[in-house]
Amino acid sequence: MPKVKAKTAESNIHAIVGSDESEVKRVAAELAARLAPPDAGEFGVEVIDACADNVDQAVSRIRSAIEALQTLPFFGGGKLVWFKNANCLADTVMGRSASVQEALDDLAELLDAGLGSDVTLLISATDVDKRRSFYKTLGKRAELQVIDRLDSSRAGWEEEATEISRRRAKARGLQFDEEALDLFVLLTGGDTRQIENELEKIDLYLGDDRRVLVEQVRELVPLSRAGVIFELGNALASCDLERALKLVKGLLDQGEKAVGILLVAILPTIRNLLLTKDLMERNRIPRPNSPFAFTSALNRLPGEATEHLPRKKDGSINGFALGFAAQQAHRFQTAQLISGLEACLEANLRLVTSQLDHELVLTEIVVKLLAR
Numbered sequence: 001m002p003k004v005k006a007k008t009a010e011s012n013i014h015a016i017v018g019s020d021e022s023e024v025k026r027v028a029a030e031l032a033a034r035l036a037p038p039d040a041g042e043f044g045v046e047v048i049d050a051c052a053d054n055v056d057q058a059v060s061r062i063r064s065a066i067e068a069l070q071t072l073p074f075f076g077g078g079k080l081v082w083f084k085n086a087n088c089l090a091d092t093v094m095g096r097s098a099s100v101q102e103a104l105d106d107l108a109e110l111l112d113a114g115l116g117s118d119v120t121l122l123i124s125a126t127d128v129d130k131r132r133s134f135y136k137t138l139g140k141r142a143e144l145q146v147i148d149r150l151d152s153s154r155a156g157w158e159e160e161a162t163e164i165s166r167r168r169a170k171a172r173g174l175q176f177d178e179e180a181l182d183l184f185v186l187l188t189g190g191d192t193r194q195i196e197n198e199l200e201k202i203d204l205y206l207g208d209d210r211r212v213l214v215e216q217v218r219e220l221v222p223l224s225r226a227g228v229i230f231e232l233g234n235a236l237a238s239c240d241l242e243r244a245l246k247l248v249k250g251l252l253d254q255g256e257k258a259v260g261i262l263l264v265a266i267l268p269t270i271r272n273l274l275l276t277k278d279l280m281e282r283n284r285i286p287r288p289n290s291p292f293a294f295t296s297a298l299n300r301l302p303g304e305a306t307e308h309l310p311r312k313k314d315g316s317i318n319g320f321a322l323g324f325a326a327q328q329a330h331r332f333q334t335a336q337l338i339s340g341l342e343a344c345l346e347a348n349l350r351l352v353t354s355q356l357d358h359e360l361v362l363t364e365i366v367v368k369l370l371a372r
Contacts, residue, residue, distance in 0.1 A: 001028060001139070002302030007184060011141070011143045012115055012119065012120045012121065012140060013111060013115065013120075013121045013123075013138075013141050013142040013143065014031060014035065014120070014121065014122045014123070014142055014143045014144075015122075015123040015125075015138045015142040015143070015144045015145070016031065016122070016123070016124045016125075016145050016147065017030040017089075017122075017123075017124070017125045017126070017128045017138075017144070017145070017146055017147070018128075018145075018146045018147035018148045018149075019126065019127070019148045019149045020126075020147045020148055020149040020150075020192055021191045021193070022127045022192050022193035022196065023147045023193075024124060024125075024126050025085075025124070027145065027147060028082075028084070028122065028124035031122060032045070032080065032122055032270050033218075035080050035122060036080050036118050037073075037077050037078035037079065037080065038083050042135075043073070043081065044067045044073065044078060044079055044080060045079075045080045046079065046080070046081050046082070047082045047084055047354050048061055048064050048065050048068065048081065048082065048083050048084060049061070049084055049085065050062075050065070050083045050084055050085055050086035050087070050088065050125075051084075051085040051086070051087050052087060052088055052094065054094065055094050055097045055099055055100055058087075058088035058094055058095075058097070058100050058103075058301075059099050059100055059103045060109055060255065061083075061088070062088065062103035062104060062106075063087075064102070065081060065083045066103075066106060066107055066110055068081045069081055069110060069115060069119055069121060070110070072116075073118055073119070077118065078118045078119070078120065079118060079119050079120070080120045080121075080122060081120070081121050081122070082122045082124070083122065083123045083124070084122075084124055085125070085126070086124065086125040087126075087127065088100050088104070089104075089125045089127070089128045089129060089132070089134065089265040090125075090127035090128065090129060090133075091127075091129035091136065092127075093172075094099075095129060095132075095358065101132075101134075104132075104133075104134040105133070105134070107134070108133065108134050108137040111137055111138075111141045111142075111190075112137065112141065112281045121142075123138070123142070133151065145235065148190075149190070149191070149192075150164075150189075150190030151209075151270040156279070157190055158185055158186070158190075158266075158291070159292055159320075160190070161181075161188070161189070161190035161195075162181060162185050162186045162292075163290035164190070164192065164195060164200075165181060165184055165185055165188070165195055166181060168195060168196065168199055169181075169199055169212070172199060172200075172203050172333060173210050173365060174199065174202065174203060174206070174210055174212055175210055175211050175212065176212045177211070177212065177213055177214060178289075178290060179214045180212050180213055180214040180216070180217045181212075182290075182291065182324070183214055183217045183218070183221075183230075183231075183234070184198070184212075184217050184221060186230050187217070187221045187222075187223065187230075190220065198220070198221050201220055202216065202217075202220055202221075205220055211273055216273065218231075228247060228250065228251055229251075229261075229264055229265045230247065230255075230265075231243075231247055232247040232251070232261070232265045232266070232269075233265050233266075233268065233269035233324075234324070235247055235367065236265075236266065236269045236270070236369065236370065237269055237273060237324065237327075237328035237331070238328055238331075238369075239328075239331050239370050241366065241367070241370040241371065242368050244370065245363060245366055245367075248359065248361060248362050248363065248366060250263065251265075252358065252359055252362075258351050258358035258361065258362055259348065259352065260349050261362060262344060262347055262348060262351065262362065262365070263348075266362070266365060266366070267341075267344045267345060268310075268321070268351065269325070270337055270340040270341055270344060271310070271341065271371065272321055272322055272324075273325045273328065273329050273332055273337050274292070274334070274337040274338065274340075274341065275308075275309060275310075275322065275325070276322050276325045276326040276329045277293060277329040277330075277332065277334060277337065278334070279298075279301075279305070279306075279326075280326060280329060281334075282303060283297075283301060285297050286343060287327065287329075287330055288323060288325065288327060290323065290327075290329075290333050291319070291320045291321075291322075291323025291324050291326075292319075292320075292323060293321075293323070294319065294322060294323035294326040294327075295320065298317060298319055298322070299319075307323070329365075336369070339368070339369075340365070340368070343364075343365050343368050343369070344365060347362070347365050349363070
């Protein structure tokens with residue numbers, strides 16, 4: 001979600017910045033449409049393409065913005081100056097140039113002095129050096145929105161990505177089943193451009209029927225490497241033997257190493273199923289209706305009850321993955337999962353010390369775990 005610095009009074013300086021390029025451009029375009037003076041036509045909006053190729057161009061565009069802000073609107077009324085797609089604010093050779101910094105200092109001085117009540121400035125940029133004085137001026141003088149890409153390596157990104165996807169789907173009249181939405185979030189990885197593209201594809205495919213099922217997400221949203229690995233884990237947890245075997249073969253055909261598939265997809269799935277089943281039995285946690293519900297249940301447990309759980313890079317518990325496992329753990333017996341872990345150890349040794357066919361080794365694990 002964007003971070004917004006609110007002003008105590010309505011500002012006539014606005015800035016939309018951040019690393020999420022598609023979202024910055026979308027929000028800036030919508031804001032420009034709202035800020036444009038009514039009935040002013042083309043004379044009420046002056047757009048300056050601030051995406052420069054070199055230092056001289058960047059300085060020229062900044063000077064053009066200053067000149068535009070100091071020029072009275074034609075025919076009276078108001079005026080919007082849109083300094084669009086500014087790449088001179090980035091931490092690059094061009095952005096660090098002394099002449100660019102001098103021009104930005106002049107623009108900052110103008111903003112500090114205050115713009116006329118009939119002039120509005122909008123700045124949009126996807127890469128900004130937040131250490132520079134010009135950014136600090138924006139922080140003080142502008143209605144500043146910072147829209148950064150979701151970092152999928154940080155805890156909690158799935159929940160935020162789910163809300164973004166749900167909100168945009170609702171705007172299109174699409175209604176996701178919970179399992180379909182969870183899969184959609186993991187396949188799109190919180191990338192707002194991909195979310196929008198895939199929602200448009202689903203929208204066109206469904207026609208009048210607005211319900212989105214998990215089968216449709218699997219059919220329409222392309223599987224990345226991470227998506228295939230997630231789908232393999234999901235197939236194992238759901239006891240879908242046919243799909244699990246198909247995904248194992250697909251990963252091997254794509255050139256993935258058997259040991260990698262074992263350690264990244266199969267072993268973590270079995271481990272998470274065993275961990276969550278044990279937690280739910282020991283602490284009388286009911287089967288959750290969503291991964292986030294299980295995360296909330298984990299947060300209510302004392303520290304000693306969760307200290308053995310695997311952690312992400314930032315030290316937090318990967319509650320989303322455990323929540324998925326908790327929804328499926330009822331399908332397995334504890335002894336069955338322990339045998340699955342032992343089979344993973346045996347398979348690991350066989351993969352690195354023998355000449356056995358790798359697909360055969362992985363297939364054997366999957367069949368042992370899922371075959372009744």
